[in-house]
Amino acid sequence: MLDPTAAPSIGPLRRARDRLLCARVPAVLVPDRLTRHVAAGHPWLYVDAVPAITGARTGELVTLLGQGRRPIGSALYDADSPIALRVLTTARDEPAGPALWKKRLETAWLLRQATLDQTTTDGFRLLHGEGDRLPGVVVDLYAGHAVLKLDTPAWLPHLADLTAAIEGVVRPRSIYFKGLSGQKGGADVPPAQRPRVLAGEEPPPLIEIREYGMKLAVDVRRGQKTGMFLDQRDNRRLVRQVARGREVLNLFSYTGGFSVAAALGGAVRVVSVDLARAAVEAARDNFARNGLDPAAHGFVAADAFDDLAAREQAGERFDLVVVDPPSFAPNQKAVRAAQAAYTRLNAQALRRVRPGGLFAAASCSSHISMDMFLQTLREASRIARRPLRLLEVRGEPPDHPTPLHFPEGRYLKFVLSVAE
Numbered sequence: 001m002l003d004p005t006a007a008p009s010i011g012p013l014r015r016a017r018d019r020l021l022c023a024r025v026p027a028v029l030v031p032d033r034l035t036r037h038v039a040a041g042h043p044w045l046y047v048d049a050v051p052a053i054t055g056a057r058t059g060e061l062v063t064l065l066g067q068g069r070r071p072i073g074s075a076l077y078d079a080d081s082p083i084a085l086r087v088l089t090t091a092r093d094e095p096a097g098p099a100l101w102k103k104r105l106e107t108a109w110l111l112r113q114a115t116l117d118q119t120t121t122d123g124f125r126l127l128h129g130e131g132d133r134l135p136g137v138v139v140d141l142y143a144g145h146a147v148l149k150l151d152t153p154a155w156l157p158h159l160a161d162l163t164a165a166i167e168g169v170v171r172p173r174s175i176y177f178k179g180l181s182g183q184k185g186g187a188d189v190p191p192a193q194r195p196r197v198l199a200g201e202e203p204p205p206l207i208e209i210r211e212y213g214m215k216l217a218v219d220v221r222r223g224q225k226t227g228m229f230l231d232q233r234d235n236r237r238l239v240r241q242v243a244r245g246r247e248v249l250n251l252f253s254y255t256g257g258f259s260v261a262a263a264l265g266g267a268v269r270v271v272s273v274d275l276a277r278a279a280v281e282a283a284r285d286n287f288a289r290n291g292l293d294p295a296a297h298g299f300v301a302a303d304a305f306d307d308l309a310a311r312e313q314a315g316e317r318f319d320l321v322v323v324d325p326p327s328f329a330p331n332q333k334a335v336r337a338a339q340a341a342y343t344r345l346n347a348q349a350l351r352r353v354r355p356g357g358l359f360a361a362a363s364c365s366s367h368i369s370m371d372m373f374l375q376t377l378r379e380a381s382r383i384a385r386r387p388l389r390l391l392e393v394r395g396e397p398p399d400h401p402t403p404l405h406f407p408e409g410r411y412l413k414f415v416l417s418v419a420e
């Protein structure tokens with residue numbers, strides 16, 4: 001029997017313990033209309049859609065509560081982003097934490113082993129954030145060197161655990177932290193967000209990867225994204241398959257992925273155009289790496305719009321034109337302007353295609369849906385008076401999976417057509 005003199009203190013003690021537990025794992029009530037989206041696999045909750053989360057800091061794990069305050073999952077909290085919560089799990093037996101990060105990486109690795117031919121391809125996305133159920137985390141592998149990039153500083157407190165998980169699952173030669181997406185470099189970047197080696201050796205200045213046997217050099221420190229645009233791998237292979245005997249114009253060529261693919265596929269001449277001089281030089285180097293003579297091809301550091309206008313003046317035409325510009329729609333507000341820009345650019349590029357030639361147009365903006373992009377191509381085709389027949393309409397490759405209930409994640413459009 002309890003000592004009656006001690007009894008009154010039990011209540012306050014228990015309340016203090018409960019407060020401590022609550023402080024350790026904050027909770028948020030998910031509105032009814034959103035619980036089924038969370039259950040179906042949508043990985044985001046916007047700040048406007050959930051009650052204010054008091055007492056939680058960026059990077060903390062938050063319990064999601066459904067009807068009757070029943071736990072329905074765990075999420076990562078970001079106090080400064082419109083995406084307040086990134087859903088980590090909706091399973092009862094899956095507590096968020098280091099063991100879950102490792103499990104997600106293991107699952108992702110098994111999926112890559114099942115869907116990629118690693119005998120010919122050693123540059124690929126190991127973990128695609130939302131699509132591999134670690135929202136906000138991207139890990140790319142370049143010939144055994146891992147590059148980690150984060151969409152949110154909320155993952156920074158978990159960086160050591162993520163590093164250990166990557167090491168445990170793929171034993172990479174190095175793990176390089178590329179920083180936060182959208183982050184500008186410079187001295188004002190806080191030390192925790194600065195790019196650096198997290199584990200293993202210093203990655204070499206250029207890592208040579210193979211993509212269906214094609215060699216490409218990747219500069220993980222200075223390159224865009226984590227070093228290159230892995231998402232176009234299967235589209236570069238498609239270009240390789242249709243390039244034989246053709247003269248090719250590759251606009252927004254970056255380090256020449258589509259260009260080298262076309263040349264390896266038997267294109268007679270490939271002209272690569274990019275605004276970034278370093279990228280154009282890298283493209284030239286990538287030709288040489290594949291035993292192709294750069295002198296037989298064109299390399300132009302210029303604005304693609306100016307370049308197209310000059311070729312229009314000269315009446316120059318090609319048997320295959322590839323157009324893969326940077327995103328024109330960084331946010332929802334920019335969508336209309338972006339649609340107009342895609343239409344204008346594609347109409348201009350389409351006029352450079354010889355009758356019967358091929359036209360490959362891409363868009364990497366998540367705010368432009370496939371339907372919207374096809375509509376811009378219809379407009380472009382009408383303006384250029386060049387009817388198009390679709391040959392291939394493609395999205396992301398299998399190492400960039402997306403949850404079905406997350407259409408926002410389907411950012412890549414690649415359309416190959418034949419022009420009248």
Ligand code: SAH
Pocket residue numbers: 228229232252253254255256257258273274275276279302303304305324325326
């Ligand atoms: N097709 C490439 C990726 C292209 S990314 C690949 O498969 O790897 C977009 C490229 O457009 C970048 O290299 C960027 O330098 C370039 N770019 C941006 N604005 C440009 C412009 N106005 N004219 C030409 N290139 C531009």
